Amino acid sequence: MIVQIRAKRPLLDVVAEVLVADPSASLAEVAEAAGISRTTLHNHYATRDELLVAVGHRVLDLWEETVSKAEDGPDGGLAALTSALLPLCPQLMFLWRNPGLEKVPSLAERWDVGDDVVIAVMKRATERGVLQPGLPDSWLLLSYISLLIAASGEVTAGRMAPLDAPGRVLGMFLHGTGTRPAPNGEARE
Secondary structure, X not given: XXXXXXXXXXXXXHHHHHHHXXXXXXXXHHHHHHOOOHHHHHHHOOOHHHHHHHHHHHHHHHHHHHXXXXXXXXXXXXXXXXXXXXXXHHHHHHHHOOHHHHHOHHHHXXXXXXXXXHHHHHHHHHHOOOOOOOOOHHHHHHHHHHHHHHHHHXXXXXXXXXXXXXXXXXXXXXXXXXXXXXXXXXXXX
């Protein structure tokens, strides 16, 4: 007889995924998905707002851990960062879909630090000639994060293999979707 042991996932990870899938999910639905009673959930988090802030801190813990492990490379660390962040996107979606959380002081500072680390990687990539100079940090960050979200969604939907996702994100981020015009401005044949 083979016994399967299923690792229990951290409560706040489950909550993040439930609320990304259905932002209007009730606390009863959240508790059910986590395999606990609503009373148990309320014993840990008295209000929905308290739960949301706790999930925000959990996601930022994962974000900080992930970006700290991304190693520098010839591209400034862009490839390593992309590979590291893609698996985290389901949790990051929680933050991106709850923009009011960035007004919570304890979360806002941590969120900015995570963004700053990503921007630092992009600055290194620019210094090394990988990214075009002169682009605003905010544009680079939002474009990059949008591509991470899109790739994560495609992986989740089964339309993209997880191992293909980092290359697709980097390809789109670095080269866009257009063909390159000929040097004299005429269309290529």
